Amino acid sequence: MGWKAIHRWLGLVAGCIALVSGITGVLLSIDPVVQARHASSVPLDLSVATLAERVQRAMPGVEEIRRLPSGAFVAYGFDGEQAQATYVDPDDGRVLANYRPSQLPRWVKNLHRSLLLGDAGRWGAAAIALAMALISFSGLVLLLRRMGGWRHLAGPVRGSLAQRLHVLVGRVVLVVLLLSSLTALCMSATTLELLELDAGPEPDVVSVAGSQAALPGAQLPVLQGLSARDLHKLNFPSAADPEDIWKVTTRQGQGWIDRYSGKTLAWQDSTTAQRVYDWALVLHTGESAWPWAMVLGLVGACIVLLWLSGLLIWWRARRQAVRIAGNSALAQADVLVFVASEDGSTWGFAQALHDALAQCGHRVHTSSLENFQTAPATRQVFVLAATYGEGQAPTHARQALERIARLPRGVAPVAVLGFGDRQFPAFCAFAQAVEQALRARGWPTLLPLERIHQQSGQQFALWGEALALALNEPLVLNYVPRVPPSTTLTLISRQDYPGQTDRPTVILRFQWPHLGWWDRLRGRGLARFAAGDLVGIVPPGMGVPRYYSLASGTRDGFLEICVRLFPGGLCSTHLYGLQPGGTAEAFIRRNPGFALQGGQQPVVLIGAGTGVAPLAGFIRRNHRRIPMHLYYGGRDPALDFYFEPEIRRWLEEQRLASLQTEFSRVPGGGYVQDALRRDATRLRDLLKRGAIVRVCGSRPMGRDVAEALDGILGTLRLSVQQLKAKGRYAEDLF
Amino acid sequence: MSKPMSKPFLATTVAAACALALPSLAHSRQLTLTTQLKNYGGDGAYLAVYLTDSKGAYARTLWVAGGKAKFYKHLADWNRLSVGDARRLAGVTGASVGAGRTLKVTADLADALIDAGYEIRIDAAAEDMRDSPSDIRVPLTTQNVGKPQAGKQYVQSLTYQLK
Numbered sequence: 048m049g050w051k052a053i054h055r056w057l058g059l060v061a062g063c064i065a066l067v068s069g070i071t072g073v074l075l076s077i078d079p080v081v082q083a084r085h086a087s088s089v090p091l092d093l094s095v096a097t098l099a100e101r102v103q104r105a106m107p108g109v110e111e112i113r114r115l116p117s118g119a120f121v122a123y124g125f126d127g128e129q130a131q132a133t134y135v136d137p138d139d140g141r142v143l144a145n146y147r148p149s150q151l152p153r154w155v156k157n158l159h160r161s162l163l164l165g166d167a168g169r170w171g172a173a174a175i176a177l178a179m180a181l182i183s184f185s186g187l188v189l190l191l192r193r194m195g196g197w198r199h200l201a202g203p204v205r206g207s208l209a210q211r212l213h214v215l216v217g218r219v220v221l222v223v224l225l226l227s228s229l230t231a232l233c234m235s236a237t238t239l240e241l242l243e244l245d246a247g248p249e250p251d252v253v254s255v256a257g258s259q260a261a262l263p264g265a266q267l268p269v270l271q272g273l274s275a276r277d278l279h280k281l282n283f284p285s286a287a288d289p290e291d292i293w294k295v296t297t298r299q300g301q302g303w304i305d306r307y308s309g310k311t312l313a314w315q316d317s318t319t320a321q322r323v324y325d326w327a328l329v330l331h332t333g334e335s336a337w338p339w340a341m342v343l344g345l346v347g348a349c350i351v352l353l354w355l356s357g358l359l360i361w362w363r364a365r366r367q368a369v370r371i372a373g374n375s376a377l378a379q380a381d382v383l384v385f386v387a388s389e390d391g392s393t394w395g396f397a398q399a400l401h402d403a404l405a406q407c408g409h410r411v412h413t414s415s416l417e418n419f420q421t422a423p424a425t426r427q428v429f430v431l432a433a434t435y436g437e438g439q440a441p442t443h444a445r446q447a448l449e450r451i452a453r454l455p456r457g458v459a460p461v462a463v464l465g466f467g468d469r470q471f472p473a474f475c476a477f478a479q480a481v482e483q484a485l486r487a488r489g490w491p492t493l494l495p496l497e498r499i500h501q502q503s504g505q506q507f508a509l510w511g512e513a514l515a516l517a518l519n520e521p522l523v524l525n526y527v528p529r530v531p532p533s534t535t536l537t538l539i540s541r542q543d544y545p546g547q548t549d550r551p552t553v554i555l556r557f558q559w560p561h562l563g564w565w566d567r568l569r570g571r572g573l574a575r576f577a578a579g580d581l582v583g584i585v586p587p588g589m590g591v592p593r594y595y596s597l598a599s600g601t602r603d604g605f606l607e608i609c610v611r612l613f614p615g616g617l618c619s620t621h622l623y624g625l626q627p628g629g630t631a632e633a634f635i636r637r638n639p640g641f642a643l644q645g646g647q648q649p650v651v652l653i654g655a656g657t658g659v660a661p662l663a664g665f666i667r668r669n670h671r672r673i674p675m676h677l678y679y680g681g682r683d684p685a686l687d688f689y690f691e692p693e694i695r696r697w698l699e700e701q702r703l704a705s706l707q708t709e710f711s712r713v714p715g716g717g718y719v720q721d722a723l724r725r726d727a728t729r730l731r732d733l734l735k736r737g738a739i740v741r742v743c744g745s746r747p748m749g750r751d752v753a754e755a756l757d758g759i760l761g762t763l764r765l766s767v768q769q770l771k772a773k774g775r776y777a778e779d780l781f
Numbered sequence: 782m783s784k785p786m787s788k789p790f791l792a793t794t795v796a797a798a799c800a801l802a803l804p805s806l807a808h809s810r811q812l813t814l815t816t817q818l819k820n821y822g823g824d825g826a827y828l829a830v831y832l833t834d835s836k837g838a839y840a841r842t843l844w845v846a847g848g849k850a851k852f853y854k855h856l857a858d859w860n861r862l863s864v865g866d867a868r869r870l871a872g873v874t875g876a877s878v879g880a881g882r883t884l885k886v887t888a889d890l891a892d893a894l895i896d897a898g899y900e901i902r903i904d905a906a907a908e909d910m911r912d913s914p915s916d917i918r919v920p921l922t923t924q925n926v927g928k929p930q931a932g933k934q935y936v937q938s939l940t941y942q943l944k
Contacts, residue, residue: 111911123911130934132911148909153824166848240851249854251864290837 054185055361061178062354064162068175069350071159072227076333076344078149079117083337085134085144086118093137093275095295099264099283101140106133110285114278116334121146137275166239173235179228183221190218202644207574208567209359216349216356223346230331237324244324246300246315253290254306261306264293269304269311273297298325359568371401371413378422380412383459387416387432387444387477391531393466396499396507397431399526403511407520416444416481419451425459427493427518432481433466438473440480448484457490462517464510465498474498493517502528502591528590531583533632534559534573536606538625546686550612552657553623554598554689557606557631574635575601578664579642579741579779582608585632586621593618594636596743596779598660598690600668606633609660609689641741641777647673649704649738651730653752655680655719656687658744661779663690665741666697674704676733678726680719680748682712719748720755727759735763740776749780808892811944812921814843816884816903817937823907825877826935827852829859830886832921835898838862842869843901844886847877855906858914880907895943896922905935 098120102109108124112135115121122135122142134143149156154163161168193214194200204214236242254261264270264283270293277297284291284306292312293304300316333340371394377383382404386397397413404411421428433441440447463485465478475498482496494517497510504526511524536557544552562572576582577600583592593616599607613619622631643650643665652662652675659679666675677694681687688708697703709722723730734740742752753767760766770776818826827847832840839862845853853860863869878884898920905916917932917939919925929938 125933128931128933130911148823153822157824237851238849240849243851245851245854248864249857249860251861 050185050188054182054189055357057178057182057185058354058357059361061175061182062350062357064171064175065179065182065350066354067162068159068172068179069347069354071155072347072350073344074151074155075159076340076347078151079333079335079340080337081150082115082117082119082334085115087120087137089118089137089274089276091274091276094271095273095275095278095281095297096265096267096270098137098140098275098278099270099281101137102135103140103264103283105135105140105142106131110283112278112281114275114280116329116332117337118335120275160234160238169235169238173232173239176228176231176235180225180232183225183228186217186221187225190214190221194218199644203577207360207363207569208564209356209363209569211575212568213353213356213360216352220346220349220353223342224350226330227343227346230327233324233327234331237320242320242324244318244321246318246321250303250313250315252292252303252305252312254284254292255308256289257307259307262309267293267304267309269302269309270295356568363569371398373401373405373411375410375412377412377414377420379424380410380422381424381426382409382411382429383421383425383427384411384413384429384431385416385419386413387430387441387447387481388466389433389441392502392528393431393433395528396464396466396502396526399507399524400429400431400511403522403524407518407522416447417450419447420454421457421459428457428459428461428490429493430461430463430478430481430485431466432463432475432478434473434475434477438476440477444477448480451481451484451488454488456488457485460491460493461485462492462494462514463496465496466502467498468501474500504528530585530590530592531634531636533583533585533634535630536573536633538627538629538631539605540627541625544687544689546611546682549614551623552609552611552687552689554607554609554660555622555625556599557608557633558604559606559633573606573633574637576606576635576637577601577642578668579661580638581636582606583634583636584618584622585634586618587632589617592634596638596658596661596781598664598667600664603664603667607660607664609657611657638779640774641779643739643741646739649674649676649733649736651676651678651733651738651740653678653719653723653740653742653744655744655748656682657689658742658748658779658781659689661743662741663693666703667693669697669702672701675702676705677703677707678719678722679706679708680722680744681708681710684708684710684713718751719744720751723752723755723759730756730759731763734760734765734770737775740770741779742777743779744781746780749778753778809889810892810895812843812886812888812890813942813944814884814886814888814901815940816878816886817939818878818880818882818884818905818935819937820881821907821910821935823880823910825879826905826907827856827877828884828935829853829856829863829904830884831859831863831902831904832894833862833900833902837900839866840894840899842866842873843888844884845870845874846884848874852906852908855912856904856914857912858902859904890921890943894921896924901939901941903932903936903939905932907935 102112102122106122106124109122111123113121120135120137121132123132125131132146134146135141136143157163160172162171164171191197194202200218204211237244277299280296282294284293292306295302300314302311303313305312329335333343384397384401386393388394401411401413416430416432463478463482465475467475478496494513499506507526508524511522515522536559538555539558540556542554546552559573566572576597578597580597581594582597583594585592595608595610598609599605610619610622612623625631650673652665654662662677669675694703694706698706707722707726709719710716711718742749756767767776814830830844831842834840842863901919901921902915903917904914906912913934916934917930917936919930919939923943926943927940929940931938
């Protein structure tokens, strides 16, 4: 079971009861804050002896003085027959207000620590504390995974409202929750008598009456040597019992004192366990530290928020989880299909394969690649693996290669089917890695590795024919493309760039429907996006979306893309034809490596043509005025200098630090890489200072830019490859 | 420790203390103690019901209400006096007693203890409240039979019968 499963199930189940702890915890945190009003400051040199004398003068029947964790002093005595408890002023022993231990009914505390179920409930509460510690710890592990390590912990959070709420709240309160649950365990251990706090049994000591009279408290040397600041409790000897003794409890320990001789009859130092417990008590309850109590109260309230958002996240993930219809159990299946997919598109192919095999009478088990394993009944294995980013594994299948390497040698023949895009240099690189890992472990080949380009249904059907031959079965693959749930965008404005007559360009600005908070919390509607992410547009009557880089973020309040008409292109024709008021079906796809992370380093933006769109989005959001330098390459400033007015304005507003342009179809013009070479000295300086590079444009342009930069970086003993590995250089090429 | 407090009805805890092997059991009488607690507004109270002799020395524990040994130090007098009695808890323990409720204890006592200067004492304590060692002290005499006596902090009344 992974951390995610631990976090999810403990959170959902134990979290229900932790809600009770959280809410009652909020109520209990009120007490220390209220009690703090009665706290008195104690002069450093005030001894317990002087305090005892002052209080006794003001309240002759006093039997006990306690210093509360809040710092207030309370004296107990009798007023005639009536038991009395009042706050006293340590400066003069004056009797102040009546003391009330708590503002709350007792059941609140009992609900918090024992669920009103006595000792069994205390074990239950301890179990909840343990669960809470595990939930917090697993949450920390998941948080680090999600954010990409300690260094990015404070970075911006993406996802649905519930996800963002969960992560934002979680990363603030997590440490306090962990502390709170560990201290609760410590307190449970003492209450359940698993941990002994006392130094030993009470000594059997009495005062021995001699010739002298009983000493007043002020004359007891032991009490003179103890600071009132350290006092927990002082018991006066009873007037009715001549053998009774003084008993004093301080932070250091407790002592029993003869009322006649003033001698210490016994002394017990407080144990280490007691000191640890005292600290745990302060940390858990906030007694003696009211600001901390307020923090604890807020964190208690956050448990409710975390549980609710967690519930929503789980519920949504469950509804969106890809369910393979007619899935057989692993042990019974003769054919296994494993899927790795970042955005879920590969699952559609898996379902098609699953159905076709099932039609031929096979029992098929389809699962995620991270669950890769076989059973004795397994006859054939299929791996359908998409590649993510620059040849990486999809997030959920990151451990898959290691898992395959750890498993025993394989016996069932395997066929690996890769999914990717030929435009990328690492076309189906992950599928290839899986294939190699499997062959290295000796798995026989059912079919050689096949790579499907851009989710081509035709290519998939062809592979199916090869498979039918290999299996000698009448197998037909029938793939129906799946598209993520889309939202209808409405065009609000368009800005036309006629450009060359056959390839005009347009900047389209859309708005999306605004949903209520409940729908947003459930992740309905358009996902949050930032400049650099992608929007998938589904043209009418087509199942395959086209992706465009976003020039704006959710916080800009509009969705903007730059579209160049591609002759015969279904999607660009559809978009180019839109007039204000027209609509398009869209969904967001994250582009995590490309979007800016929000550091302090200077940023070098290199774009050509419509590739300037996401870069413009970065500059638009640069409220912090981080030095951003834009290198823009086009053909003719009169025709295709997209976003020019905005870019000029951003320069004035210092959102953009510098602008270099290069146009190829003007006399003496060149390409963007020429501008880079011209600026080599400054670029070297920027990159030496840790600058981040973002490149967006066509694939050949990306190659030329990388080449030019490698030339510039040579003297720094740096390369684009190294910068990429550090995450400082990212491309969005089309 | 978590009974709802201030319920109007009185629950009765009948504590059938087993007869201790005292030498003069042949001449023994049955003591029935009824202790009613005040509505002090706190969790269930720990009580120690015990006998001291004419010199104030510990004689015998009749009942201890409350199960956690770590809280016994809050029953300070009993805890101190009975420290030498290894069997002080033998068969005489039960649950803590809620505010406003009644504890009933029976014990067999040797005749020799009655009207001989012995005292019935109760130490009481409740969580987050003040300890009350010797909350009540009542001489064990035939004269006091059936007469309710008031305690200091926790005990509303203590009444006993002898049979």
